Amino acid sequence: MKINQLKAGAILSYLSMGLAYLVSIIYTPIMLRLLGQKDYGLYSLVSSVISYLGILNFGFGSTYIRYYAKNKVKDDNENIAKLNGMFLAIFSVIGLVVVTAGIILGLNAKIVLGKELSADEVSKAKILMMILALNLAISFFNLVFNSYITANEKFVFQKLVHMIKIVANPVLTLPILLLGYGSIGMAIMATVINIIIEGINMSYCLKKLGMNFKFRDFDLKLLKEMIVFSTYIFINMIVDQINWNVDKYLLGRFHGTIAVAVYGLAAQINTYYISIMSTVSSVFVPRVHRLVANSDNSTELTGIFTRIGRLQFMIMSLALTGIIFFGRPFINLWAGSNYNGSYIILVLLASSGVISTIQTIGIEIQRAKNMHKFRSILYAVIAIGNLGLSIPLAKIYKGAGAAFATALAIIIGNGFIMNWYYHNRVGINIKYFWKQIFGFLPALILPIAAGIFINNCINLYTPVNFICFAGLYILVFIASMWFLGMNKYEKDLFRKPARKILSKVIK
Known part of the structure; x- marks a missing residue:
């Protein structure tokens, strides 16, 4: 049953991801035009500020799964109940702190966001900060329930x-935007939806599980042991906030909401790009923790690391x-010419994340082995360098400068140094x-050649041409990967389900 949950969870993960992209493709351009560039930029700016409060969970979500796995191996239900109680108490207190912090930030919005915002934007920002802080606090309170569902590997329910x-988010939010309630209405609806969804998760844990x-x-x-374990996850979260959100904050202070909007759109697309990679690895998190708790087999961990990495690389x-x-033509057609500057930002952010995105399962391997201290300290140092470089580059080159600084930090930290650590300390065979x-390189030659030809010979700034040739490119890529890149194991991941479906259809 657990294996079925893993397979179904992975399939549903990609279905939900595909659904999210479809909804986003339809909803985002409408939302951008209804909000306007300044209001969208303001929402992105405030969201980036409130997201810093997200670090107050101190990484306890991953910590919970680790200690749940330890107790589950021993079938110690008594200690699991104590663990649940302790984490619910901790997250409830953190939720109250977040609400309080949101109120304080809202009352001091002018100081927090800088002088580039108009008086009307500051007034909106105050309300947005308080609403989004409440939304975050609700998520904190329910984090123990979400972690419990993950730890029990109930991926089907979770993904559904x-x-x-x-x-629900666009369906319920769109009428609010059409009525003219703008970013504040959007934030309120997001909070209402969050309350309902978290209530469903809570009910499932209490009644079903x-x-x-x-x-x-x-x-x-x-x-005390968990706090020590979580400390380095906490440092990691601070680093992620600096790497992914400080740019928007700096652009807001130096250049106002329009610069934030341009960067924010690129960052939003990049978030979807990253989520593609994390989707597959997320369903293997409990298995990694269980494997380390039982045997800590480096060969098996290297196998999981490589198998998931190859699957992620194909998609990435x-x-x-x-x-x-x-x-470039997609952004122009989808969001409008006002967002053309988002392209170079997106390319910088997406390219820099190649190594880290195909090695996301490595983070959980480190946590399971309690070896994440080095990564946290390294990333803290790299993040400080990123911040120091982002300030002058953001002032001069706006979003592109900030994105370059972030990209450089990610390549150095996630790429070169972390791979050395995986190989020499964690026990992962990085050379293998x-x-x-690199076995995929021959499979990339034909798609790249096709992409260059299409870009030089076809006008992609018309919807029909864009859809047709983007579709053609995807077919060329898939064919090249199938015949020149994929191994038997990877092909069987598609063959076996396809055969089962066909056999049922034929019968």
Whole structure:
């Protein structure tokens, strides 16, 4: 049943991701035009500020899964109930802190966001900060329930609920925007949807999974151990905030909301790009923690690391080359000419994340082995360098300068140094990993040649041409990967389900 959950979870992950992209393609251009560039930029700016409060969860979500796995191996339901109670208490307190911080930030919006904002924008920002902080606090409160569902590998339910949220958000928000309520209405609706979805998750845990809580006799020694374990995840979260959100904040202070809007659109597309990679690896998180808890077999971990990495590389290389060859006309047709500057920002951000996105499962391997301290310290140093470089480059070159600084930091940290650490300390055979990845290079020659030809010979700034030739490029890429890149294991991932479906259809 667990294997079925993993397979179904992975399939539903991609279905939900495809649904999210479809919804985004339809909804985002409408939303951008209804909000206007300045209001969208303001929403992105405030969201980036409030997202810093997200680090207050201290990485306890991943910590919960690790300690749940340890107790589950021993079938220790008593300690699992205590663990549930302790984490619910912790997240409830953090939620209250987030609400308080949101109120304080809202009351001081002018100081926080800088002088480039108009008086009307500052007034809106105050309200947005408080609403988005409340939304975040609700997510914190329910983090223990979401983590419990993940730890129990109930991926089918989890992904189905996520798909409901994907559809509900634009369907319910669009009427609000059409009525003219703008970014504030959008934030309120997002919060209402979050309350409903988190309520469903909570009900499922309590009624279906029989989740129990004990709010006394907490193991303080265990709490101390978890805090130490989470400290480095917390540092990691700070680093991620600096790398992915500080650029918008700096652009808001130096250049106002329009610069934030241009960068924000590129960052939004890049988020979808990154989510492609994390989707597959996310369903293997409990398995990695369980494997380390039982045997800590480096050969098996290298196998998982490589298999997932190859699957991620195939998808990533399609997405990245698609961005490079079709990103500029796509942004022009989709968002409008006002967002043409988003293209170079998107290319910089997406290209820099190649190594890290095909090695996302490595983060969980480090956490499972309690070896994430080095990564956290390294990333903290790299993030400081990123911030120092982003300030002058953002002032001079706006979004492109900020994106370049972020890209450089990610390549150095995630690329060169972390691969050395994986190989020499964590026990992952990185030489074997990259040998398997480089095996895809012959399969990339034909798609790249096709992309160059299409860009030089075809006008992609018409919807019909764009759709036809983007579709043709995808077919060329898939064919090239199938015949020149994929191994038997990877082909069987598609063959076996296809055969089962065909056999049922024929019968």
